[in-house]
Amino acid sequence: MKRRGVSPAITTMLLIGIAVIGGISAGATMFKQNEIVSKTTRIDVIRANLIDIHMTNKTFFTISMKNTGTTTILSGNVGFYANDVFHSISIPKLDPGEAFGTSQIFDTSVALNRKYTINARVVATDGSTYEWADAQIATGG
Numbered sequence: 001m002k003r004r005g006v007s008p009a010i011t012t013m014l015l016i017g018i019a020v021i022g023g024i025s026a027g028a029t030m031f032k033q034n035e036i037v038s039k040t041t042r043i044d045v046i047r048a049n050l051i052d053i054h055m056t057n058k059t060f061f062t063i064s065m066k067n068t069g070t071t072t073i074l075s076g077n078v079g080f081y082a083n084d085v086f087h088s089i090s091i092p093k094l095d096p097g098e099a100f101g102t103s104q105i106f107d108t109s110v111a112l113n114r115k116y117t118i119n120a121r122v123v124a125t126d127g128s129t130y131e132w133a134d135a136q137i138a139t140g141g
Contacts, residue, residue, distance in 0.1 A: 039070050039071055039128075040069040040070050040071065041069045041073070041122065041124040041126075041128040041129065041130040042067070042130050043065050043067055043069070043073060043076070043091075043094075043120055043122050043132060044065060044068045044132070045063065045064070045065045045078075045118070045120060045132060046064040046065060046099070046101075047062070047063070047064040048061075048062065048063050048064075048118050048134075048136050049061070049062045049063075049136070050110050050118075050136050050137075050138040051138070051139050051140065052110045052111070052138055052140050053105070054140055057107065057108070057109045058105050058106065058107060058108070059082065059087075059105070059106045059108050061079070061080060061089070061105075061106060062101075062102070062103040063101065063102060063118075064099065064100070064101035065099065065100055065101070065120065066094075066097070066100070067094040067095065067096055067097060067098050067099075068097075069096060069124070069130070070096055071096065071124040071126055072093065072095050072124060072125045073091065073093065073094040073095075073122045073123070073124055073125075074093055074122075075090070075091065075093065075122070076090070076091035076120065077089065077090055077091055077120070077121060078091055078121075079118070079119060080116045080119070080136065081116060081117050081119070082106075082108045082109070082116055083109075085108065086119070087106045087108060089104055091122060094122075110138040111138060112138055112139065112140045113137060113138065113139075114138055115135040115136065115137055115138075116135065116137075117133055117134075117135060118133065118134055118136045119132070120132045
């Protein structure tokens with residue numbers, strides 16, 4: 001009795017099919033990972049000023065910022081710490097590339113030439129968060 005095996009042509013086609021399916025699967029996984037990695041939440045402060053309004057116990061705070069990430073910022077706040085209190089301004093919805101600037105007078109005083117921490121915290125539409133902090137020297141006005 002003669003035993004018959006699988007033809008070399010069928011074996012080759014089967015191996016090529018497995019390789020193609022594996023390559024497609026790996027490619028799809030890499031593209032999905034690239035999409036996940038490319039989403040970033042980030043905000044950059046362009047300019048911030050803390051100005052003591054002379055002899056009034058008030059501080060003039062100005063801020064300019066830009067959404068430099070790839071996700072839409074849903075909300076957030078930015079402000080400064082003075083006298084153990086965080087004085088803040090709300091950040092509106094910002095699409096990628098969109099800028100925001102505002103100013104406000106707060107009922108607190110800052111010492112001239114002293115460094116104060118300015119902090120911004122935002123939440124994106126996908127639920128991710130980003131926090132930025134830096135020191136700003138107070139000036140007088």
